[in-house]
Amino acid sequence: MASKKISRKDISKMSLGDFLRVSREPYMRLARYLKPYRGRFFMGVLFGALFGVANGALILLIRQVVPLIFPDGGEHTLKMPAWMPVHLPPIQAGHATFAQVVLLCASIRH
Numbered sequence: 604m605a606s607k608k609i610s611r612k613d614i615s616k617m618s619l620g621d622f623l624r625v626s627r628e629p630y631m632r633l634a635r636y637l638k639p640y641r642g643r644f645f646m647g648v649l650f651g652a653l654f655g656v657a658n659g660a661l662i663l664l665i666r667q668v669v670p671l672i673f674p675d676g677g678e679h680t681l682k683m684p685a686w687m688p689v690h691l692p693p694i695q696a697g698h699a700t701f702a703q704v705v706l707l708c709a710s711i712r713h
Contacts, residue, residue, distance in 0.1 A: 668707045671696050681707075 614622060637644055670679040674696035681694045694703050 664710060668710070671699055671707060672704055 609625060617625070667681055671681055671694055679696040694707070699707070
């Protein structure tokens with residue numbers, strides 16, 4: 604089942620609907636091979652997306668923690684969200700105890 608090669612010139616003359624239909628054909632042929640592994644594939648996509656969200660959250664966490672560990676003279680306070688199982692008092696820059704600094708650094712470990 605060979606498909607016809609389409610040149611760039613042909614693509615430029617196609618409507619968007621025609622282009623989407625033609626470009627979808629090779630993927631639909633490959634999808635037949637995916638059928639026995641469909642569950643694994645979608646679980647992989649789901650966990651890949653969750654991993655991406657976790658990496659983005661790590662950047663936000665580092666933005667909050669670094670000014671507390673290395674104070675720059677500004678007023679920085681970190682308050683733990685109420686939904687977290689660990690309840691700590693607000694941590695202020697320059698006034699964090701050693702245990703709080705260790706806990707903050709451990710939260711960054713990925």
